[in-house]
Amino acid sequence: MRLLNFLRGGEGLTLAAVTFFALALLVFPLGLLARVGVTQDDVFSLAPLSDALASRSVWRAFTHSLESAFFSSLISLVAGTGIALAIGLTDIRWKGVFTFLLLIPMMIPPHVTAIAWIQAMGPSSPILRSLGIAPELGTTHPLYSPGGLIFLLGVQHTPLVFLVVLAALRALPREMSDAARIAGAGGGRLLRRIILPLLAPTLIAGYALAFVSALGNFGIQALLGIPARYITLPVLIWQRLASFGPSVLTDVAVIASILALLAVAVILMQMLLLRNARSTLIGPPQPPLHIRLGRMRGWTETGLALLVLGTLVLPIAALVATALVRTYGLPLNADTITLDNFAEILFRQSVTARAFLNSSLTAATAAGIIALGSILVAHFMSSPRRTVRSTGLGIATLSEMTYAIPGLVISIAFILAFLKPLPLFNVSLYNTLGIILIAYLCAFFSIALKPVSAAFVQLDPALDEAARISGACYGLRMRRIFLPLIAPAAASGAILVFLTAYNEVTVSALLWSSGNETIGTTIYNYEDGGYTTLAASMASVTVVATVLLMAALDRLGRQAPRGVVPWRM
Structure with missing residues (x-):
């Protein structure tokens, strides 16, 4: 019934x-x-996967994907956690403004981010040329390298880690932190002995999220990796599909399966680590800590402002400056603006x-x-x-x-x-x-x-x-x-x-x-x-x-x- x-x-x-x-x-x-x-x-067989991994180009792209995702995620983890701790635990001002500005890069598509940074840092940068500090024409772009690609992937996914850690800080109960501060623990010891151990599951989740995001990022890996001859699995899939041929769809499907298996393996490893790192918390979420920075508050706010300037304002300004010149490579002035x-x-x-x-x-x-x-x-x-x-x-x-x-x-x-x-x-x-x-x-x-x-x-x-x-x-x-x-x-x-x-x-x-x-x-x-x-x-x-x-x-x-x-x- x-x-x-x-x-x-x-x-x-x-x-x-x-x-x-x-x-x-x-x-x-x-x-x-x-x-x-x-x-x-x-018939069920692992031969397609093993044959693909036996290919020199696929294996090289596989190792490049692992390498770039591993190291860029470390950058994202350190930077995102540091920013979240500064905004979530201290008494700095304009927290909402800083959070809004720091999350904008996450909403901008990666290929736009790559274009903006290429135009901000290269020899043809309108801003650098206008200031007279651009690298000499004909020199290799500093971002066209494995290090440049890893750096930009790290910058792109820092807001993801920041968002995850900030949400976890809001949900932490304050009893243990308050007790440690009453017992005389300073900010450094409170961070090492109380806050970071409680955040361990969140840090694992944030790293895994950044890793998977970097693994599947196409725009940055294509625009920086192809000139640097640092081909990853997403770019290899795109190149293979563009080459056509009778078996191209099957070939790229097998490579895509490898990429999917790698992403799923990371998620499963994350689940296993979270099970072992889980901490039992007592008490409901309460208002977050409000650690007074004293004289360091101004320096912290200045650091965050410089971070916004470097990761958001500079590349976007270079992007707009490039859009305003008649031909790429010209300095931005009254004669070239259009x-x-x-x-x-x-x-x-x-x-x-x-x-x-x-x-x-x-x-x-x-x-x-x-x-x-x-x-x-x-x-x-x-x-x-x-x-x-x-x-x-x-x-x-x-x-x-x-x-x-x-x-x-x-x-x-x-x-x-x-x-x-x-x-x-x-x-x-x-x-x-x-x-x-x-x-x-x-x-x-x-x-x-x-x-x-x-x-x-x-x-x-x-x-x-x-x-x-x-x-x-x-x-x-x-x-x-x-x-x-x-x-x-x-x-x-x-x-x-x-x-x-x-x-x-x-x-x-x-x-x-x-x-x-x-x-x-x-x-x-x-x-x-x-x-x-x-x-x-x-x-x-x-x-x-x-x-x-x-x-x-x-x-x-x-x-x-x-x-x-x-x-x-």
């Missing part, structure tokens, strides 16, 4: 539909990819206008669908029924795994899954915006689910119980009770998804086609083709749009639950 009421109320049918789409988008494509990697002539590059990309180039439209449509559609889906899944995760709750948690786990898998791997999986026309409909999604859209749903679902599930946890279960007793059906309960309460968190999640999808290049790098370009692929193609000033102009417009959207999210976050918008203190 209870099962019948469950189905009649619409909740059962909704759960079945959500589960079907989760299996179709989160499991089926990646399952096909795994099948290619571990089968030969339709707005023609912006006019070209905004009004004359049909491909750029089409790319803005395509990215806006796909990112907005994906954000809307994911926001609705995250509400449904988060509601199932908080259900009193064990089967429903387990199904919701299973879908959430799948979304976490797909988020950890590099975007290029997801692209290959969706090419394998949707290369042929869909059954029953006889419609092909390949070479359309549709395949990019559903790949976004797979890659970015976890981004919106986190704030929505956090908001659902804060709701009183009595609301649902009272509505059930009053006879409200599932649809009425969702429409009249949960949607109004969860809307701010869902909107914040949708904007985060839009920001990520609007600027990305990793997922769409292998899925775009003529007429279906995205902003990320167009900027990359401009830079790759030598149209540096046009790439800088389009990237500058993208950065402005990103900052405006982040400001909209900040405003929306005033109505959202605490923690939904990460930079709001």
